[in-house]
Amino acid sequence: MENLYVHVPFCVSKCRYCAFSSEAGADAGRIRDFVRLLPRELALRGATGTHPSTVYLGGGTPSILGADGLRALFASLPRPAPGAEVSVEVNPADVTPALAAALRAAGATRVSIGAQSFSDRALAWLGRRHGPERVREAVAALRDAGVPSLSLDLIAALPGAPAGEFSASLREAIALEPDHVSVYPLSVEPGTPLARAGVAPPSDDEALAAVAESESVLAAAGYARYELSNYARPGFECRHNLAVWRGEDYTGAGPAACSREGRERRANAPSFDAWRAALESGCLPPAEIESLSGDEDESERFATRVRLARWRGPDPATPSSRRRLAALEALARDGLAAPLGGGDWTLTARGREVADAVMAELA
Ligand code: SF4
The missing domain is CATH 3.20.20.70 (Aldolase class I)
Incomplete structure (x- = not known):
């Protein structure tokens, strides 16, 4: 971990x-x-x-x-x-x-x-x-x-x-x-x-x-x-x-804590009482657990990356990455994203203003 x-x-x-x-x-x-x-x-x-x-x-x-x-x-x-x-x-x-x-x-x-x-x-x-x-x-x-x-x-x-x-x-x-x-x-x-x-x-x-x-x-x-x-x-x-933001795994503990481990996304239930009762009896606390497909996982990890000033573009090895790269090139033509060289990208000033919409395009 x-x-x-x-x-x-x-x-x-x-x-x-x-x-x-x-x-x-x-x-x-x-x-x-x-x-x-x-x-x-x-x-x-x-x-x-x-x-x-x-x-x-x-x-x-x-x-x-x-x-x-x-x-x-x-x-x-x-x-x-x-x-x-x-x-x-x-x-x-x-x-x-x-x-x-x-x-x-x-x-x-x-x-x-x-x-x-x-x-x-x-x-x-x-x-x-x-x-x-x-x-x-x-x-x-x-x-x-x-x-x-x-x-x-x-x-x-x-x-x-x-x-x-x-x-x-x-x-x-x-x-x-x-x-x-x-x-x-x-x-x-x-x-x-x-x-x-x-x-x-x-x-x-x-x-x-x-x-x-x-x-x-x-x-x-x-x-x-x-x-x-x-x-x-x-x-x-x-x-x-x-x-x-770069899409690495993290483990959360405590009521309401979220985790991301491999393709699993987990959110502990927010109730302190439920958290305490489970641990008192030696069990993991209740949590909502989702197993993501490979594409969902990649898409989510990619979308958080674009919040950063400089981020790695999609590696066009899979059909979904090629689709994402095409979307990115379209955003670049619209002046919302720009390549920085070496496969890295950034959002432009205008792209940062509408970052939520840009992330939805790239999901
Ligand atoms: S209520 Fe607590 S968690 Fe919420 S903003 Fe105030 S100090 Fe932070």
């Missing part, structure tokens, strides 16, 4: 835009059960004894486990390969010097901080449980603890935001000199508090303007756009996500 993802399914409270699988309330007993039972799932999946080259703790909110919980969780993970990337998502509200030191001592090499904005107004509107000052304090604590690579997440194109609010957040983020920045235009997902409140999503033009601004401001500060929503200083791209 090369790439391991662990989903920590708890948050203190739900943010108003959040459609990720996590339960609010941070019940201490349930969190203890999660940390106690995760090693059983890893053992049943055959992960024990492997040495992954990337590990990613996401969620939910991994930092909710606190310094002791994180130490225990890390102790139960397979030992990463030498030089592995070990990423952890944190909510800045949870980051104290003790938590930062525990993360570093446990082996975290990269921490992704859910900053989302540097505007008090925007953070309150999004339902975040921290202000901008906590983000600055989290960055300082993680840096003091010696975490080698820091990333900040931002949300752009908030409906009704005062002019200049996002630009100011982008500047504040850059001023903290992170190694990596992710920028996602707001998405209003069904069932979220924002959707229930009737908030309209940003228009395509608003979202595209925010992405264009992010790309040019971040490029001027030395961050290359290496994926549709991700920017990094050279050498600081997220290796785990790169592996997933």
